[in-house]
Amino acid sequence: MIIVNFKAYKQAVGEKAVELSEKCAEASEKTGKEIIVAPQPYDIPKVSGKVYAQHIDPEKPGSNTGSVLAEGIKKAGASGALINHSERRLEKDVIQSIINRCREVGLTSVVCAQSPEECGELSMLNPDYVAFEPPELIGGDISVSSAEPNVINEAVKFSEVPVLTGAGIKTSEDVEKSIELGCKGVLVASGVVKTDDVLEELLELCSGL
Ligand code: G3P
Numbered sequence: 120m121i122i123v124n125f126k127a128y129k130q131a132v133g134e135k136a137v138e139l140s141e142k143c144a145e146a147s148e149k150t151g152k153e154i155i156v157a158p159q160p161y162d163i164p165k166v167s168g169k170v171y172a173q174h175i176d177p178e179k180p181g182s183n184t185g186s187v188l189a190e191g192i193k194k195a196g197a198s199g200a201l202i203n204h205s206e207r208r209l210e211k212d213v214i215q216s217i218i219n220r221c222r223e224v225g226l227t228s229v230v231c232a233q234s235p236e237e238c239g240e241l242s243m244l245n246p247d248y249v250a251f252e253p254p255e256l257i258g259g260d261i262s263v264s265s266a267e268p269n270v271i272n273e274a275v276k277f278s279e280v281p282v283l284t285g286a287g288i289k290t291s292e293d294v295e296k297s298i299e300l301g302c303k304g305v306l307v308a309s310g311v312v313k314t315d316d317v318l319e320e321l322l323e324l325c326s327g328l
Contacts, residue, residue: 120305121304121325123155124308125139125308128312131158136162139311143311145318149325150322150326155168157201158170158173160172160191160192164195170196171197175192175220175226177216190224199226201229201231202221202231204231205231214241230248232252233254235251235276238274239279242277245279248281249274249283251282251284251285252284253266258286258308262287264292271284283305283306284297288307298328
């Protein structure tokens with residue numbers, strides 16, 4: 120599985136989010152590999168393919184101005200959500216509430232963690248996945264799988280649930296190594312969103328799965 124996090128990149132909002140998701144769907148169809156897109160919430164209903172939200176809130180429907188509801192993103196077309204991304208950190212009790220909300224409405228939960236210890240700790244909250252992303256490597260040119268293979272290994276050992284990894288992933292070797300180390304998939308952002316040839320990059324990443 121590859122999750123392409125669109126973040127709030129200008130190359131990946133509005134019409135550009137739609138175009139990017141179409142490339143992801145094309146690469147997925149060509150290779151038979153699962154590619155999930157994670158756009159901004161307002162783009163969820165517009166994009167193609169399997170979609171996760173980048174974030175949801177723990178609130179239930181009611182007087183909660185500004186909340187991103189689990190029900191709302193499900194109705195908009197998402198089938199899962201990232202939770203506690205390094206760029207949107209949350210308290211542990213809030214993470215637990217969001218995991219519970221995901222389960223109530225039938226969304227897959229992917230909880231991000233910054234260290235193997237945190238992977239272990241947050242996996243005890245029983246999300247569907249934990250995603251290990253060392254913050255210092257996010258958005259850079261050195262991948263987590265080349266810089267910290269032993270740390271990925273530890274994250275896999277510490278976690279009670281399947282592990283994904285991300286940060287700096289750009290090549291098929293990065294993906295292959297992550298899978299070899301025991302991960303079920305990868306998260307990618309800048310490597311796909313900022314490249315000139317998105318389809319070529321997606322095909323490259325899929326070949327490592
Ligand atoms: O959620 C994925 C993300 O944080 C990784 O970002 O730009 O290093 O691929 P990037």
